[in-house]
Amino acid sequence: MKKEKKSVKTAENTLPSAVKKTERELPFYVVKRGDAEQTFGRAALIRASAIVIALLLCGIATIFVTGDNPISIYATMFKGAFGDAHNLWKTLQDLAILLCVSLAVTPAFKMRFWNTGAEGQVLISALATAMCMFYFGGAVPTPVLMLIMVAGSVLAGVIWAVIPAIFKAFWGTNETLFTLMMNYVAIQLVEVFLKVADKSGSNTVGPSLLKHGWFPELFGQKYLLNILIVAVLTVLVYIYLKYSKHGYEISVVGESENTARYIGVNVKKVIIRTMVVSGALCGVAGLLLVAGTSHSIDSNLVGGRGFTAIMVSWLAKFNPLMMVLTTLLLVFLNRGSAEVTTKFGLNTAYSEILTGVILFFIIGCEFFIQYKIVANRSHKLFKKKGGSENV
Amino acid sequence: MNNVAAVELVNVTKTFGSVVANRNVNMDVKKGEILAILGENGSGKTTLMNMLSGIYHPDEGQIFIDGKEAQISSPKDAFAYRIGMIHQHFKLVDIFTAAENIVLGIDDGKFDPKGISKKVEEISAKYGFEIDPSKKIYEMAVSEKQTVEIVKVLYRGADILILDEPTAVLTPQETQKLFAVLRQMRADGKAVIIITHKLHEVLSISDRVAILRKGEHIATVNTAETSETELTELMVGQKVALNIERDAPQGCLDRLTVSHVNCVSREGVKLLDDVSFTAKSGEILGIAGIAGSGQRELLEAIAGLQHLDGGEITYVNPKNGEIVNLRDKNPKQIKELGVRLSFVPEDRLGMGLVGNMDITDNMMLRSYRRGKSMFLDRKRPKNLAEEIIKSLQVVTPGAGTPVRRLSGGNVQKVLVGREIASAPSVLMVAYPVRGLDINSSYTIYNLLNTQKRNGVAVIFVGEDLDVLMELCDRIMVIGSGKITGIVDGRSCTKEEIGYLMTKTEKAEEGENA
């Protein structure tokens, strides 16, 4: 974690006067924006324009691929995401699951613990849920089964998250690589279960084998319970991070380990405790995926949400309420472009390309929030015109 | 040939924002000469040398190398002018060998480890270094790393060498070895500039001494014709009256006792060497010393942030006279023992405060654990924040502003305000007025005086001797991790403190060559 600090150490002394100005210099140089310039409005404007530019670009690309007119393409995307009740529920459900995983990774990221293992943490919890359904389903009364499922999935998520945390806390083991590797261990464990549970050699264990322990429908909506659970979790995580003592310690450790030491915070304890929370939330996500959504398990069940969640959380600057919006953006893109691909008979991977491009733009635009490019007036390029422009 | 200076600085001025680091400096170094640059902390020595090594570019003035005007705008340019600087913080890649570090960045065609080692050994033999080209940097002691830095510079063919406080990290024996090497270089016709605080070293090694004070060049004297007393006077200057109020200490009782404290760094260097003193209630104890002499370690040891290798730190509880041992306790445990200790660290935004948090949240850093609830109580800190903003006249849009947006003086007011608010019985402050304007500085002095009147034991680490002499009741001087003396703040002279600051064990041994 100490390593992160080096890059964070901001250039308070990067005075423009300290920038050398010789003929060999480039025509532009980069200056860190003063803190006064980093206003919320400006940042929002830069981010919004990045998204708009990216959407336009994707629209243009789609025109080339499909030959349709742009308005109709955006209309199709909108229809795909929010067009009718079915699509809307599906969108909300996707939003709930992705948001849940994003909530799970957020406490760790706030602490600058780069957990790239949410994929595995969710999957292992999904596996635990499925195993509870498979082995205890029908053998115990439903409420008991539900309890076992909750306990099992949360415990699995916690174990998967806390192992790298312990090694990070005591030996400084690189958490990015450790958690990444744990994903693939989880995938293979699921494969083992698939082979054990379904002797036919299929690569999913489906609803026919996991008959018990399904989440009930509320008001005739099978996804409503998921959505409500995630809504409650969002508020809880927001409160936890913002108003609890734990959340405060997480922020201090993330911002400056030195300050944490200065006030006597046990950094090791905070790292481990926070990953327990992260893992438990991943556990809930796994539970929702299996018991509340698919009623089946396969090794691709999480479908990259663990990685997408990292971007959701990072884009929202680790604010759970903002994450509702960033999740919505990604889910909209995904569902919208899926609609475009079906309408024009493209293959489904097209939406991944669009998502990728838009992410590139959003990631790239952060630079312009923190830095500005200033024309080097002494450069010969500007000697004649004599003008300088601030971007 | 000897008439032309190897380096000549003419009217060099450098400013950072509104702070003038160097003003109209004129100075020269000849070939085959060792020039010492002497000055207190913040007198602009390093900035001046950084302009020669291409890290900074002067705002005004000229630099002449061998009589020709030079434009040095990058370290690469400096190499081209055969200038090599050995920085205080070594710029070495830890997992590389000495040889690999030495040739790093040089592009002269083929890469021939054997040839490099041979050349390194040639240089070493010529000047009397001991160096193993295949040894990894992380396996090296500090003195060896320094040798690598020097060879690195010589390998590039430097004729002008600048050493920034090279002896700060060396033992007396290692210093003698280094000096032997420097004399060898002088004999070889190289121009050597050495920055140091230690007077006996200046007298022992240099041919001439240039003295800087507050960014200005005061004088250059021939070493043979000067004395320690004269140099001290030139360095510290005349006493300046600041008119800081000072009451007579009252009701002085022993509050905090440090006895025989030792502290060794991971490299085995003694950071604190048998330090003993007592801080009394109702007085301000000043700590003077060259930067990096162990002040930070001492305060951190008391605050529970530094592991001790020996000694005791005890605290007398003013309420019941109970004696508490603080050794090997962390800040949280110290607090739980009922010790009311406040600490304003040197690194304000990196340790004392969290830059990205607002003033209210920074108020909570020390007190957020209060109460059994798992939630934070932001009401009290918010009131405190507003109180401090009002009483200390902090310029800020509000209590919800992140502290990194505040100016240096306001940041310091927030930090000191918070530390005082917990009604401490011991208050430690490190360089509390560094970077502050006059008004903010006086606000801080007044706050410290109020605390003193309230019976707090105040420990003040400062760098400006004038301030220390007007504010403190007693001044303790620390040099190389050792206490070199404790003087009375009212009766001592500036020269006396200056002498204690530069006095080291080595000087006492009278081992001046």
Next chain:
Amino acid sequence: MFDLISQFIQRAILQGTPLLFGSTGEIITEKSGNLNLGIPGIMYMGGISGVIGGFFYQQSVRIVNPVLAILIPLVCALAGSLLASLIYCFLTITLKANQNVTGLALTTFGVGFGNFFGGSLIKLVDSDVPSIALTKIAKVYKTTLPFAQWLEDSDSLPLQILEWFCKTFLSYGFMVYLAVVVALIAAVLLKKTRMGLHLRAVGENPATADAAGINVTKYKYFATCIGGMIAGLGGLYYVMDYTNGVWSNNGFGDRGWLAIALVIFATWKPNFAILGSYLFGALYILFNYIEGASMEIIPVLKMLPYLVTILVLIFVSMRKKRENQPPASLGLSYFREER
């Protein structure tokens, strides 16, 4: 028995080769301080770009010219992976974006790119199966050295042993050897040359490298692009050689991540990666050779490379031997501050 061992080694080497390309590329990248988690995406892009080039070439001619059959997909694959690497470089080096987030986005993009164009080509040929076959080109890629055939059915024992040797180690398409050669060159470059020294300095301590007059930005771009292109070759090898020119969506699987695991396993040394890749390859296919093995054993064996990698990571961090640690500035952006 001899034949069985020979076959096992062959299959392990074939399995290990894409990993070797991927990890060699990633080692070079990481040595410059860039943790490129986009490598799986880059390998996809390399693979599909080669397929696109090969597809149009094969469609346009009746008889393929062996030189062009190799060159066109090769150049396309290099161009595709270079493009992907440039996106990563621009975002993380020039715009100083977070490396983890950028890498993951690139993987999303790259996999999507591969599957989209793969899917589009599949539709173009209207085949019954969801895959696309470039058999003619694959044949060229799989052309082996003829030694083994010359020695077939010899009587004397020495000749038989020689035949066995040739079969086991000399019966591959050129890309298998290319992978080893590239890894060895990378090892030598990193360890023995000035360029390698400078590159390692950039990854360890960019401020020091900068002070020594090394152009940090240039080195980071250069290493990441070269690394990406090498990894892209892994994607190309996988389609053209390993699967006999058959592209099917998502066929490449988790090999990209396995390549990243291998980097840790090899403790950032390309020469170790050669053996490591064959070891990982062997674990991948081991189940075929275990008698009476049940189906459950397959995923357990596939899990082993990752478990071993985790153990290596833990061991290295506990032992704290400096030479085996990740490059010290891995994952951090460099911004020159002092001036």
